[in-house]
Amino acid sequence: DIQMTQSPSSLSASIGDRVTITCRASQSITSYLNWYQQKPGKAPKLLIYAASSLQGGVPSRFSGSGSGTDFTLTISSLQPEDFATYYCQQSYSTPNTFGQGTKLEIK
Amino acid sequence: QVQLVQSGAEVKKPGASVNVSCKASGYTFTGYYMHWVRQAPGQGLEWMGWINPNSGVTNYAQKFQGWVTMTRDTSISTAYMEVSRLRSDDTAVYYCARAFRIAAAVYHDYWGQGTLVTVSS
Numbered sequence: 001d002i003q004m005t006q007s008p009s010s011l012s013a014s015i016g017d018r019v020t021i022t023c024r025a026s027q028s029i030t031s032y033l034n035w036y037q038q039k040p041g042k043a044p045k046l047l048i049y050a051a052s053s054l055q056g057g058v059p060s061r062f063s064g065s066g067s068g069t070d071f072t073l074t075i076s077s078l079q080p081e082d083f084a085t086y087y088c089q090q091s092y093s094t095p096n097t098f099g100q101g102t103k104l105e106i107k
Numbered sequence: 108q109v110q111l112v113q114s115g116a117e118v119k120k121p122g123a124s125v126n127v128s129c130k131a132s133g134y135t136f137t138g139y140y141m142h143w144v145r146q147a148p149g150q151g152l153e154w155m156g157w158i159n160p161n162s163g164v165t166n167y168a169q170k171f172q173g174w175v176t177m178t179r180d181t182s183i184s185t186a187y188m189e190v191s192r193l194r195s196d197d198t199a200v201y202y203c204a205r206a207f208r209i210a211a212a213v214y215h216d217y218w219g220q221g222t223l224v225t226v227s228s
Contacts (some may be wrong), residue, residue, distance in 0.1 A: 046214055055216065089215075094156075107155070
């Protein structure tokens with residue numbers, strides 16, 4: 001199975017900050033990497049697919065980059081509604097494993 | 108609009124089975140694979156497997172092979188996931204999630220609201 005490792009596991013930031021979350025795969029997954037946002041008690045929401053494609057309706061302050069084994073999710077200017085947990089997921093091969101999550105909290 | 112509506116919360120005893128349903132609407136049910144993902148309390152997301160609603164072919168994570176069964180009823184656009192021989196560590200919220208494919212890229216664009224399964228004696 002492909003292991004997905006996110007860093008950091010938690011992060012404190014302020015409104016307006018630029019934030020970057022990293023996801024590393026245990027082997028190359030080319031660009032088959034998705035990012036989701038999850039708020040407490042809610043289902044995950046797709047933000048980015050195929051490493052860098054923004055899902056429709058998602059604000060442009062979210063962006064993704066990377067290929068191979070190293071990927072990043074960047075939020076260019078944090079808004080109050082962005083405080084949540086973020087997960088990466090590889091769809092290169094089954095099982096389509098998720099990272100352990102990064103909890104983004106208000107500083 | 109696309110909707111995935113799951114069945115309600117369940118409380119089961121260890122050793123029992125549970126069947127969670129996921130009713131799809133707003134799109135052609137047989138045109139998209141359905142995946143299942145679970146989340147234990149306070150924990151991360153765990154991918155369980157998928158079913159091709161058109162053919163009924165399934166693919167399970169090795170961890171779940173032999174005690175999780177995914178089925179579908181195309182006449183009512185509903186996917187099902189049965190977990191047997193429940194243990195306390197199967198307590199989790201179970202999600203169905205539609206899989207959208209562009210070329211070889213697969214992602215989950217719509218999710219059910221989740222079904223909490225509690226296993227307790």
